[in-house]
Amino acid sequence: MIRMKDSYRLYIHICFLSQLFFTYIFTVNLLYQVSVVKLDPLQLVLVGTVLELTVFLFEIPTGVISDLKSRKLSIIIGYFLIGTGFLLEGLFPYFITVLLAQVAWGIGYTFTSGSQQAWIADEIGEEKASLAYMRGAKAGNLGQLIAIPLSILTGYYMINLPIIMGGVCMIGLAIFLIIFMKENHFKPIKITERINTLETMKESLGKIIHYSKASFILRMLFLIALFIGFYSEGFDRLWLTHLLEMARITSLPNEQLVLLTGGIQLVIVLVSFAILHFLNKSTIYQDLRTIYIGLFIGSFSIVVALIGFAVSKYFIGLFICYVLIQVSRKVMYPLEDIWLNKIIPDSSTRATFFSVKGQVDAIGQISGGPVIGYIATTFAIRTAIIVSAVILSPVLFLYHILLKKAKGRE
Secondary structure: OOOHHHHHHHHHHHHHHHHHHHHHHHHHHHHHHHHOOOOOHHHHHHHHHHHHHHHHHHHHHHHHHHHHOOHHHHHHHHHHHHHHHHHHHHHOOOHHHHHHHHHHHHHHHHHHOOHHHHHHHHHHOHHHHHHHHHHHHHHHHHHHHHHHHHHHHHHHHOOOHHHHHHHHHHHHHHHHHHHHOOOOOOOOOOOOOOOOHHHHHHHHHHHHHHHHHHOHHHHHHHHHHHHHHHHHHHHHHHHHHHHHHHOOOOOOOHHHHHHHHHHHHHHHHHHHHHHHHHHHHOOHHHOHHHHHHHHHHHHHHHHHHHHHHHHOOOHHHHHHHHHHHHHHHHHHHHHHHHHHHHHOOOHHHHHHHHHHHHHHHHHHHHHHHHHHHHHHHHOOHHHHHHHHHHHHOHHHHHHHHHHHHHHHOO
16 A cells, blocks of 8 residues: 555655646747737637636536546546647647647646645645645746746747647656556545436535535635636736737747746746745644735735736836736645635535635636736727736735634634
């Protein structure tokens, strides 16, 4: 039987490899869509909307499969589909194939979303899982640090090569997990042999609705996830076009643009790695109130930086604001996972809880993305980004409420 520490190590390896391959792809992915596929602002946002709609439709069904059948099986299917999607996008530079690729890797993402967190929590326990989430995030940042120079090097000569090679590596990761991943402590939801998946999904959703009605904190968590979804989709798709236009560097050749965007991503990873290393040494993840403080500071930084990114006319200002936004988000991700993991009342539906959170975020992105895209097309990208900052700002009030509630319990 696999030892607990072996599962812990494998989780860290998965975080490292998945982020290595994702970053290898995404360092050039948006630039590929802008400069090679020639997508306009509305098409860029529609690509994201298709991805998030796919996530929305499949997040809960795949989460239930993870709870019902196997966390391992769900993760393996996920990485195989993600790799297939990126292969399709990298090989065929057309708007329609980019859309189809989003469907494939969107479905794949929902198979992995929540399943990895639930798998390691099952194998080593909830308390040790909190530490694993922090160290997994740190390992993921190390993977990003290694991937960016590799992506710049290969993308410099052929901009779609990192997308193609990254897709192949994702499929390779799925094969690796078939061989080495163990699942010894998974306890599937107890159901009769003939109960169908639809009924099980209904039962799991019923539990989540019940717990959400009874838990103020769960409701607040889902509401915050919704606002984060509202603001994020438009910004994620439009930031590069805005930066190139405002800094007046749209005429640079693709080789230099690869160096520029890769360099920006490298700075983000280095800063994020340093901050996550500090947090890993601290005890912030052990107490809900300190988690709320960290999330409030991160959200405030993003709101301020979004406004700065929108109004700045110089590259250095755009660069600083973008780095602040992305670093804040990267530091907040593991804190959000720990927060949800600490308040889940029923471990048998752990993956489904994570999937519901992902689906709420997708609802926000599906709703907010086209609106931001329309504003960017009708008025200006700058206006759309300012609207994104306004949309995110209510989360500051929500975190303030949570902080007051947490303080009242001390």
